[in-house]
Each structure stands twice: as structure tokens, then as C-alpha cells.
Amino acid sequence: MKNLLSLTGWLFLTSTALAQTSEPEMADAMRSEGKIYVLVAIILIILGGLFVYLFTLDRKIGQLENNQEKKA
């Protein structure tokens, strides 16, 4: 009886373990450690820099257009 219980217990444990490995692997560890926020921060800094550049370029072209209109 004791053997049967331990056997079913062992089967239950291995079946859950197997179920876990058969599920597609994702970067869960990286998320739980919070390292994903490092990536988010880095990407947002690059994106922010790109947008600041676009806005300054936009303003500079606007100034040139104003200068040209004054001359004309």
C-alpha cells in the first residue's frame, strides 16, 4: 500500500514536470528578475533620442522656411 502511494505520488510529480517542459519556453526568468525593465529603459532612451532629433530637425527646417519667406 505504501509502495503504491509513493508510486502514484512519483507519477504525479513527473507528469507535472513533463507538462512544464512540453510548454514552449519563454523568457520567464528574465521577467521575474526584473531585467526586462533594463531593456525597456534602453529602447526608450534610443527612441526618445530619435524623436528629439526629429523635432529639432523639424524646427530648423521651419526656421529656414521663415527666412526664405522674409527674403522673398
Add this chain to the structure above:
Amino acid sequence: MKNWLKWLSVVLLVYTCTAGLLMDVPRLSIVNETVRALYFHVPMWFGMVFLFLTSTVYAIRYLRSSDATHDIRSVEFANVGIIYGILGILTGMVWANYTWGSPWHGDPKQNGAAVALLVYLAYFVLRGSLSSEEQRARLGAVYNIFAFAAMIPLIFILPRLSSSVHPGSGGNPGFNMYDLDGRMRLVFYPAVIGWILVGYWIAQLRIRLRNLADNQPNNSNQ
């Protein structure tokens, strides 16, 4: 371009880069976590098609009116479209290397995209080879319409007729499992709109710069 549209593109892309990395995605084998590349790789192609379509519309308007400003618009939209296409090809190669095993898999969709880009590169070769400004604009506009008409079957139709490993090809319209997932749509659609707006913005900047250069009193091009 209206200022609020520029800020909308900022908001949408900041949201894409944050939610795209943090929000839940379906757990799928083979692609695993790289399914998130959908938020960044696919909007490049949507943006490219939008920019090329706008370019073609201006090409048609040029042919109807012979107004040089329409020609400038047509060229600059095609310019930014090419950049988006190259970024789409490069991101696709990185993704293919991980999921399909090699950067260039010879997949019909991949080949079609490359040929479409070559067709558009030939547009700039054609323009560069003509010295007469009017001829350049007229032939360029006609070729532009042809290039758009060639791109649509190369990217959207031919890959569906043969077997393709690329999602949304090989007889499967849409994104199937990806598109069915509502969680991914919440990030994907804002990403598409955001990148289209940025492409439109950059094209506008280039058009304004071209107009400035053309209006210079001592312009050697005229």
C-alpha cells in the same frame, strides 16, 4: 503635418516599446518569446506599403497636372519607403535566422520582398540616368506606377500561391494564430499607426528640405 500627429506618433511608439516587451503574449513553440518581433518587424512592411502607395498617388497626380511639387512628393515618399523596406528585410533576416535556421531561407515572401525592393531601387537608377528635369519626372512617375503594381503581387499574392513558411502566406491569409490573439492586436495596431506616422513625418521633412533647396536664388540645379 499637424503637430498633434507628431506627438501621437511619439505616444504610440513609446507605448509599443513598453507594452510590446512587458505585456503577455501567447506561448508558442518555435517562435517562443520572439513572437514579440511581430510588433517591430511587421509595422515596417505596413509602413512601406503606405509610403509607396502615397508615392504612387503623387506620381498619378503629377502625370495629370505636370506640377513639379507632386513629383518631389512622389520621390521623397518612395525614398522613405525604401528605408522601411530595408529595415523590414534586415529585421526579417534576424528573425528567420532564429526561427527558420538561416537568415536567407529562400522563402517566396522573402524573395518577393527583395525583388520588390530591387524594382524600387531601379526607380532611382532610372531617375538618375535622365538629365532633363521634365523627362525625369514624367518617366519616373510612369515607372513608379509600374513598381507599385509589381510590388503588390510580389509581396501579397505570389507567396500565397506557393508554399511558404512565412506566417500569412502559403494559402493562409492574415496572421492566423497571431492575429486571433486580442492581446497582441492591442500592441500591433498602435505600432503600425505609429510607424506610418513617423514615415510620413520624415517624408514631409525631406519634401520641405527639397522645396527650400529648389527655391534658392543661386540654385545650380535649375
